[in-house]
Amino acid sequence: MIRLHNSKTRRKEEFRPIDPANVRLYLCGPTVYDRAHLGNARPVVVIDVLYRLLRLTYGAEHVTYVRNFTDVDDKINATALARKEAGAAGTLEELIRARTEETIGWYHADMDALGALRPSHEPRATDFIGAMIAMIGDLIAKGHAYEKDGHVLFRVRSYQNYGALSGRSVDDMIAGARVEVAPFKEDPMDFVLWKPSDADLPGWESPWGRGRPGWHIECSAMSYELLGASFDIHAGGIDLQFPHHENEIAQSCCAHPEGGFANIWLHNEMLQVEGKKMSKSLGNFFTVRDLLDQGIPGEVIRFVFLQTHYGKPMDWTAEKAAQAEATLRKWRALVAGIDPAPSAAPAVIAALSDDLNTAGAIAALHQLTDLAELKASAALLGLLEDGLGDWAAAPQADLSGLAEKLAGLRAKAMETKDFAPVDAMKAALVAAGVEVRMSKAGVELLPGAGFDATKLEGL
Secondary structure, three states, rough: OOEEEEOOEEEEEEEOOOOOOOOOEEEEOEEOOOOOOOHHHHHHHHHHHHHHHHHHHHOOEEEEEEEEEEOHHHHHHHHHHHHHHOOOOOOHHHHHHHHHHHHHHHHHHHHHHOOOOOOOOOOOOHHHHHHHHHHHHHHOOOEEEEOOOEEEEHHHHHHHOOOOOOOOOOOHHHOOOOOOOOOOOOOOOEEEEEEEEEOOOOOOOOOOEEEEEEEHHHHHHHHHHOOOEEEEEOOOOOHHHHHHHHHHHHHHHHHHHOEEEEEEEEOOOOEEOEEEEHHHHHHOEEHHHHHHHOOOOOHHHHHHHOOOOOOEEEEEEEHHHHOOOHHHHHHHHHHHHOOOOOOOOOOHHHHHHOOHHHHHHHHHHOOOOOHHHHHHHHHOOOOOHHOOOHHHHHHOOOOOOHHHHHHHHHHHHHHOOOHHHHHHHHHHHHHEEEEEEEEEOOOEEOOOOOHHHHOOOOO
């Protein structure tokens, strides 16, 4: 029995699929204007574990997983327009397509490096414009939307359950936040379904003029086309709960009142770096590719993610990455050449079935003594798989000489009380990705995540 915390009901529930022969899962995917940052990767890894668990429980052929690409966005438009102004050949739409093809390629490479399985479907928003126009037209016909000055907006107050997912009332939302009141809005909370495009923006012909869809309608149209009016699980980061997911529910339930949209909502918490919110202004903003290029294996990134329950904020630290690498190296050495057992250990399956308790599953892995069972159980978490292990096979650097040198500097400093040489060498080692452990027993140096031997030259 799988139990999941449902954001909609705010309690943990037994998962009962609408159709066990076709379990349906939707994850809000990336807006493909640049590299995926570390926070973008967390829901991918979380839902990848859920996908593996569902496939184990119901059979791989009975699970449909959809993760979309948003390829209509002002940042994408700006990049393509800059390329056009710089002399690039092709129409604006062609340049946008080329840019998004490039970024989708990057995204696939980075998520593959994290060991994430590809979804059953990866729809692009621009391939479903017709479905969006049809849904918008239906909402207008039913009185849930209206056209004004080339815009189409959703009447939020026409859906009486608006705010149930996030626990907010419409009036409280207006009172507690600054809401844009455009001249074409009937109500401050109404949101855009369709907006006009000028000659410098991509656009599609519609009954309301040349334009492009609003963000929220995309997921509603794509999920309906691929999963139907009702499906089992909708997932995404907690930052999407309002307004994006709230708006998805409203427009989907109004367009298709015969369905219930998503039965279970699964939201992962945010990611921090060294105890602080990740931001470019703090200098702690990393893309997945940044870490991979620093030499941190994708499997290590995945392991760090899984050490924290998805419902709690996750803190990425260099220390966690180093510890994860050491653990994975040890496990990979143990299971080398061993075929996995037919099934994962019951304790690991039980932990994951309890609201994706990945930390509990990892604790269970540490207790396993049957190496074939360890390999099979780790695979359910997307770990110790053969395709991700090249990094662990590389020979580790011999740092014994540098350890002896640092120990000598430390012994001398204890006499002279001048610790500057010790601090300087330690800083150089840390900058090279070496974990430095100094105690009464002596000095120990360990290659950590992002280790770069070339930075040790001269030491």
